[in-house]
Amino acid sequence: MISARRAILVSARTLQRTKPLRFADPKKIRLREPIVPTHKNFDVSPDHPLWAFFRDGNKTETVLRSKDDLSTDSRPWDMPELRLKSFDDLHRLWYLNALERNRISTEAEVAKEIYNGDVSLFTKLDDNHLMTQKRIKQTLLERQVAYERAQLSSPEEYLQLFEDKYINADESAIAEYNEKLVRLQYAIFGIEPDLSEYNLEEDINVKFVEGLSYVAKLKLGRYLASNPGALELPLNGVMEELPFLVRDPEVAVEEVRAMREEGVSRKLDNIEVFAFLRNAIEAVRSEPEELAEEEN
Amino acid sequence: MKSTSFKCTCIISQHSPGHVLACTSCSRICSLIQFHLFQIDSHLKFPNTNEINQNLKHTIPFYLTAEQSFSWLIQSTLSKCHVTSLLLFFSKLQTSLRPISITSTMSFKTAAKRGQFDLDRYVGNLRVKTYKEFAKHSRLPTIPAPIPTLRKDERLIGEAPIVAGDLAYIVSGKHKGKISRVLLYTRDNDTVLLNEVTKNVVIPKQYWAANQTSHVLEYPVPIPRKFVRLAAKEKDEKGNVSYVVAEDLVFKEKYYDDRLKRWVPRRFVKHHENIEIPWPSPMSEPKDDQYSTLTEDVYNKTHELQTVAKSPFPKSVLNELRNPYSKFKKRELTEGQARRLNAPQMPLSVEQKIYLAKKAQTPVKKLEPLSEEAKDLIGSRMAEHLAKIKNPLLLKHLEAVSQKTTPEFQRVLNEIEGKQD
Numbered sequence: 277m278i279s280a281r282r283a284i285l286v287s288a289r290t291l292q293r294t295k296p297l298r299f300a301d302p303k304k305i306r307l308r309e310p311i312v313p314t315h316k317n318f319d320v321s322p323d324h325p326l327w328a329f330f331r332d333g334n335k336t337e338t339v340l341r342s343k344d345d346l347s348t349d350s351r352p353w354d355m356p357e358l359r360l361k362s363f364d365d366l367h368r369l370w371y372l373n374a375l376e377r378n379r380i381s382t383e384a385e386v387a388k389e390i391y392n393g394d395v396s397l398f399t400k401l402d403d404n405h406l407m408t409q410k411r412i413k414q415t416l417l418e419r420q421v422a423y424e425r426a427q428l429s430s431p432e433e434y435l436q437l438f439e440d441k442y443i444n445a446d447e448s449a450i451a452e453y454n455e456k457l458v459r460l461q462y463a464i465f466g467i468e469p470d471l472s473e474y475n476l477e478e479d480i481n482v483k484f485v486e487g488l489s490y491v492a493k494l495k496l497g498r499y500l501a502s503n504p505g506a507l508e509l510p511l512n513g514v515m516e517e518l519p520f521l522v523r524d525p526e527v528a529v530e531e532v533r534a535m536r537e538e539g540v541s542r543k544l545d546n547i548e549v550f551a552f553l554r555n556a557i558e559a560v561r562s563e564p565e566e567l568a569e570e571e572n
Numbered sequence: 573m574k575s576t577s578f579k580c581t582c583i584i585s586q587h588s589p590g591h592v593l594a595c596t597s598c599s600r601i602c603s604l605i606q607f608h609l610f611q612i613d614s615h616l617k618f619p620n621t622n623e624i625n626q627n628l629k630h631t632i633p634f635y636l637t638a639e640q641s642f643s644w645l646i647q648s649t650l651s652k653c654h655v656t657s658l659l660l661f662f663s664k665l666q667t668s669l670r671p672i673s674i675t676s677t678m679s680f681k682t683a684a685k686r687g688q689f690d691l692d693r694y695v696g697n698l699r700v701k702t703y704k705e706f707a708k709h710s711r712l713p714t715i716p717a718p719i720p721t722l723r724k725d726e727r728l729i730g731e732a733p734i735v736a737g738d739l740a741y742i743v744s745g746k747h748k749g750k751i752s753r754v755l756l757y758t759r760d761n762d763t764v765l766l767n768e769v770t771k772n773v774v775i776p777k778q779y780w781a782a783n784q785t786s787h788v789l790e791y792p793v794p795i796p797r798k799f800v801r802l803a804a805k806e807k808d809e810k811g812n813v814s815y816v817v818a819e820d821l822v823f824k825e826k827y828y829d830d831r832l833k834r835w836v837p838r839r840f841v842k843h844h845e846n847i848e849i850p851w852p853s854p855m856s857e858p859k860d861d862q863y864s865t866l867t868e869d870v871y872n873k874t875h876e877l878q879t880v881a882k883s884p885f886p887k888s889v890l891n892e893l894r895n896p897y898s899k900f901k902k903r904e905l906t907e908g909q910a911r912r913l914n915a916p917q918m919p920l921s922v923e924q925k926i927y928l929a930k931k932a933q934t935p936v937k938k939l940e941p942l943s944e945e946a947k948d949l950i951g952s953r954m955a956e957h958l959a960k961i962k963n964p965l966l967l968k969h970l971e972a973v974s975q976k977t978t979p980e981f982q983r984v985l986n987e988i989e990g991k992q993d
Contacts, residue, residue, distance in 0.1 A: 349858040353870075362874040363885045384680040395684050402681060417893050419877075419884035426880035459878075466881030483881045 329378055339379075340386045346397055352407035358415040366412050373405045373412075380405070431464050435490060443497045450498075457494065461487050471522065471561055476554045485514060485549060492517035499525040507532060513543040514553060522560050692723055699723075714773040716793045721760040731837055732757055733802060733821050737852030740766060740800040741817045751803050751815060755792055755855075764800055765792040804849045816847060939988045 311317060322334040330336040358366065384398040438460060445453045461467040465487025468474055492511055500506060507529050511517055516535065519528035535541040544552055678686075694702050703720035711718070734740060738754045752768040770790040777787070804816045822845060823837035831853045841847040883890075895901075905913070920928070942950075961967055 345861075347861050347863045349856075350863065351858075357870050360871065360873045360875060363889075365874050381680050388680070388684075393684070395680055399681050399684065413893055416885060416889065420890065420893065422877075423880065423884055462881075463879050464881060466879050 328375065329382065331379055339382055340390065341383065343397065346401060348397065348400065350401070350404060352404040353411060355411055355415060358408075358411055359418070361415075363416070366416065370409060370412050373409050377402055377405045435464070439490075439494055439497070442494050443501055445498075457491065461491055465490070467491070467521070471557065474557060474561075476557065480550050480553045480557070484553070488514060488517050488521055488553075492520035495520045495525045495528070499529060508536075512541050514549055515541055515544060518553065518556055522557075691721065695723075712773070712775065712779065714775070715791055716771050716773070719761045719763050719794050719796060722762060728759055728762060731823055732759065733839070734764060734797065734800070735852065736855050739803040739805060739815070740764060741803040741815070742766075742769070742795070742800055744799045745795075757797070758794070761794070762797045763794040764797055765794055766800075767792075769793050769795060802849060804847075816841065816849070818842065818847075818849060821849070939984065941988050 320334075324334070327334045327336070330339060331341070353369070358369075361369070380398050380402050384395040384402075387395055387398060438456075442453050442457065458469045462469055465483050466479065466481075467484060467487045468479065474480075489511075496507065496509075496511065500509075511532070516532045519531045523531065532541070689706065691699060691703060691706075700720045704717065707718050734754060734757050736754055736756050739751055740754050742748055742750045742752070747769050750768060752766040755765040755767055757764050770792050772788050773791045774787050775784070775789050802818045802821060804818070806814045806816055808814070818841040820842040821839050822842050823839055824845075826835045826837045828834070829836050829851060832851065836851055839849050839851070841849065958967070958970070961970075
């Protein structure tokens with residue numbers, strides 16, 4: 277920031293007059309009526325975003341509430357209450373608290389003049405909001421710690437148990453087991469139930485590949501139990517596994533066979549896997565649109 | 573001079589006209605600088621500063637940021653001499669060219685603590701005296717004197733043994749033996765206000781409360797907690813009322829109290845732990861107002877854990893929760909920290925230096941295995957000595973002793989043989 281004195285000097289130099297000054301007759305000069313300093317003399321746009329920092333928006337008459345209006349018996353949000361809320365809700369709540377703290381701070385600034393420096397009432401209110409904010413952070417941290425611990429535990433035993441049950445399930449129970457599988461693949465491998473919900477950048481990861489081979493093993497295992505010798509094992513990497521995730525086992529087996537006959541099936545290098553999956557899933561997603569276009 | 577000519581329009585509180593709350597165009601809140609500008613017309617001139625000072629009586633306070641007010645001043649049709657006189661004027665106003673509040677960059681809570689009188693700096697009787705001196709200014713002389721607050725480390729921690737709504741038995745003083753309802757327990761000075769221990773005080777009309785009708789008001793007198801005991805009412809089958817007074821209490825396992833909406837421990841009379849004194853219901857229910865959150869909104873569950881494969885929130889949030897730049901997570905110690913961990917080396921005196929120099933000159937004593945000659949000599953001497961001994965018990969004792977080896981002896985032997993421990 278340019279210093280005040282320098283600003284005046286610099287501007288004075290630029291404003292230097294070439295002609296000598298002539299002043300009006302001092303007797304004719306009349307002082308104007310003083311302008312009363314009130315907010316009514318200023319025009320402020322009613323949809324100015326800073327109105328959000330006032331309790332009643334652009335209808336605000338005064339920033340300072342009367343002491344009776346302060347909710348002194350209020351309390352901060354509890355941890356058990358915050359634990360019920362989703363990340364989006366907590367995020368929103370955080371900013372509501374921040375906004376309210378800003379309003380209280382403005383109020384306290386005025387109250388300091390009026391209540392002779394005593395802002396203890398506002399301090400108590402502010403403490404409540406601060407405590408809520410701290411608890412929101414703590415709630416999120418709890419979730420993160422639980423998530424990190426879950427990474428350490430291995431679900432292999434459970435997966436093996438489920439595999440046995442799935443392969444040997446009755447025809448009547450298989451619908452229920454398929455529903456269970458959809459939940460399981462989301463719970464353990466993060467594979468979304470619907471193709472359209474994939475975030476291709478983030479969701480295609482090592483876990484996804486693990487889940488893919490598990491699902492393929494399960495579905496193919498069950499298919500081979502009823503149709504022995506339908507397909508030669510083992511499957512050749514993600515290229516042959518993906519059909520089992522996105523299609524019915526019968527169709528998938530046909531597709532794999534066709535791939536093998538054409539000789540396009542090969543085991544991908546690790547570096548190719550994610551790119552292949554992204555492209556393939558993108559292609560599968562756009563299939564229904566293409567079909568619709570063809571029909572038209 | 574219309575308001576539209578200003579770059580910066582401000583909202584001014586009705587309560588305190590001297591206070592800027594928000595500047596709506598430069599997006600600064602409470603960080604504006606207050607100027608007392610005088611009214612300037614294009615054809616008005618000030619030949620000398622005295623005249624300016626006279627004109628100051630007609631000053632109108634305007635609220636602009638420093639840059640804006642100066643640019644506005646310069647842009648207005650001012651002549652050179654105007655500017656010169658303005659400079660003089662501003663140099664006179666140096667003291668009033670200050671921010672509205674120094675607290676602009678500081679939270680109001682921090683600002684409230686700054687430069688305040690701190691009672692915790694006083695101890696003992698001085699603390700009491702100072703407290704009373706200060707309390708004089710904040711109450712009417714007729715109102716009972718408050719009891720000094722305790723130092724933070726002396727205050728009661730944990731669950732309060734007596735709360736508002738309890739019955740209290742007074743054990744000392746004028747009201748000894750009285751049982752009365754507790755109106756308030758204050759942790760700061762460890763006192764209770766009782767329903768029936770009051771003093772009639774005269775209140776001037778300007779301090780009357782909203783529904784007050786008389787000059788005389790019953791005002792509760794604070795009593796230190798050490799002068800009261802927790803009491804409980806008991807009713808037997810016949811309807812006879814008796815009281816239990818607890819000299820001391822014990823807290824036991826916690827339970828969720830639906831009236832208090834929190835977990836509280838059960839309290840029992842000490843040494844009579846079959847007698848439980850339940851917590852009283854709160855004296856007043858919290859009222860809902862426009863700021864309250866609805867119960868169904870609070871208990872509406874929007875989070876459910878469905879996968880362990882995905883992070884519970886976006887990656888960038890984690891740095892907000894676990895500060896990666898925390899000073900406690902630095903792998904290297906700063907120079908100051910290292911200095912604090914290592915004790916300084918004491919300087920040596922002249923005598924110590926001489927002693928150490930001498931010691932360095934003398935060769936280090938080296939242990940050598942005993943020569944055969946020496947072993948023979950020792951053996952012959954010992955045989956001589958043993959031959960003199962007649963007492964068989966002593967011989968037996970010596971035999972047993974010779975079998976024992978002390979760790980020190982073993983260490984020396986190892987050193988001689990060049991073995992490592």
